[in-house]
Amino acid sequence: MRGLSISALISLFLAMPAAFGQADAGKRVEPQGMVWIAGGEFDMGAVVNGQGSAEIPMASNDAGPIHRVRVDGFWMDKTEVTNEQFAKFVTATGYLTIAERAPTKEEFPDAPPENLIAGSVVFAPPNHEVPLNNHYQWWSYVKGADWRHPLGPQSDIKGKDKYPVVQIAYPDAEAYAKWAGKRLPTEAEFEFAERGGLPRKTYAWGDAFRPNGKWMANTFQGKFPVHDTGEDGFTGIAPVAKFPPNGYGLYDMAGNVWEWCSDWYRPDYYEQLVKTGGVAVNPKGPDSSSDPAEPNEPKKVHRGGSFLCTDQYCCRYIVGTRGKGEVKTGTNHLGFRCVKSVSQVVTQ
Numbered sequence: 001m002r003g004l005s006i007s008a009l010i011s012l013f014l015a016m017p018a019a020f021g022q023a024d025a026g027k028r029v030e031p032q033g034m035v036w037i038a039g040g041e042f043d044m045g046a047v048v049n050g051q052g053s054a055e056i057p058m059a060s061n062d063a064g065p066i067h068r069v070r071v072d073g074f075w076m077d078k079t080e081v082t083n084e085q086f087a088k089f090v091t092a093t094g095y096l097t098i099a100e101r102a103p104t105k106e107e108f109p110d111a112p113p114e115n116l117i118a119g120s121v122v123f124a125p126p127n128h129e130v131p132l133n134n135h136y137q138w139w140s141y142v143k144g145a146d147w148r149h150p151l152g153p154q155s156d157i158k159g160k161d162k163y164p165v166v167q168i169a170y171p172d173a174e175a176y177a178k179w180a181g182k183r184l185p186t187e188a189e190f191e192f193a194e195r196g197g198l199p200r201k202t203y204a205w206g207d208a209f210r211p212n213g214k215w216m217a218n219t220f221q222g223k224f225p226v227h228d229t230g231e232d233g234f235t236g237i238a239p240v241a242k243f244p245p246n247g248y249g250l251y252d253m254a255g256n257v258w259e260w261c262s263d264w265y266r267p268d269y270y271e272q273l274v275k276t277g278g279v280a281v282n283p284k285g286p287d288s289s290s291d292p293a294e295p296n297e298p299k300k301v302h303r304g305g306s307f308l309c310t311d312q313y314c315c316r317y318i319v320g321t322r323g324k325g326e327v328k329t330g331t332n333h334l335g336f337r338c339v340k341s342v343s344q345v346v347t348q
C-alpha cells in the first residue's frame with residue numbers, strides 16, 4: 001500500500017474520465033457512410049428458427065437454438081456497397097472479379113473447354129408456375145454476367161450508381177473491404193446490428209411484417225418465382241436506402257440483396273456454441289464449412305435475405321435466419337457491406 005496514498009487514488013480517479021474520453025474520441029471521428037454499433041449481449045438466432053413460415057422446401061433448422069452472444073463495438077456501412085463505390089475500387093486497383101475470370105482447366109479438369117467461360121449465376125424465372133422443389137428452374141449460369149452486367153452481357157449498370165453491387169464472390173468482397181481499410185462482418189455482428197436494439201423480434205423493425213401497412217424491406221410479391229408484382233415499390237432490386245432504416249440507422253439489413261459474412265457455414269454451429277456453454281464472445285464461426293446438401297462446396301454465411309424472399313418459399317428477411325453460398329459464386333441478388341473495428345480506425 002506504500003505510495004498509494006488517498007491523493008494518488010483521487011488523481012487516478014480524476015484521470016479516468018479523461019482516459020475514457022480519449023478512447024471515445026477515436027470513435028467519434030465517424031468514418032464516412034458508417035454508423036457506430038456499440039456492441040453488447042443478445043439472444044442470437046431466429047425466434048421462429050426458419051419454421052412456421054411455410055418456406056418449403058427451404059425449411060431449415062440452422063437458425064437455432066437461440067443462444068447468448070456478446071460482440072464488441074464496431075463501425076458498419078449504413079448501406080450495401082454500391083456500384084459507384086465498387087467502381088472506385090476497380091478503377092484504383094484494376095481488380096478483376098471472379099465472375100470476370102474464365103474458370104481454368106486446372107480448377108475444372110473434367111469440364112469441356114467450351115464451358116470454361118467467365119460468367120455468373122442469374123435469376124431467370126420461368127414464365128409459368130412451377131413446383132418449388134428445384135431451384136434450377138429459376139437460376140441459370142449466364143456467360144458474361146458480372147457486376148457490370150448483372151443479368152448477362154445484354155444488361156448494364158448505367159444510371160444504377162446507387163444500386164447495391166451484385167455478382168460479387170466472397171474473395172471479391174474481401175478484396176474490396178481490404179482496399180477500403182475495412183473487413184466483412186461476422187455473422188454475429190451482422191445479426192446484432194440488424195436487430196437494431198430490439199431483442200427477440202421477428203423482424204429487424206418489430207413483430208409485424210407490415211406495421212400500419214408499410215413496406216419495411218424490399219421483398220418479393222406475387223407468385224414466386226414467376227413475377228414480382230412490385231407492391232413494395234420495386235420489381236426486383238432497389239437502390240440502397242429506399243426503405244426505413246432500423247434502430248441503428250442501417251438500411252436494407254433485411255431484403256434487397258443478400259450480404260456476405262466472414263463465417264464459414266455449418267447448420268449445427270449454434271448447437272455447438274450451446275454445448276460449449278456460457279456467453280459466446282465475438283464468435284467468428286466454425287473452422288470449416290459443411291452443408292449437408294452440398295458437402296464438397298466451401299460455403300460462407302449469407303445474411304439478410306433479398307428482393308426474392310417471400311413467405312411462399314424463403315422468408316430470410318426474418319431476422320436471425322441464415323443463408324449460405326459457395327465462396328466463388330456470385331448472383332444478381334447477392335452483395336455485401338463492410339464493418340470496421342476500432343483498431344482499424346485508430347491505425348488508419
Ligand SMILES: [Cu+2]
Pocket residue numbers: 305306308309310314315316317
Ligand atoms: Cu429468400
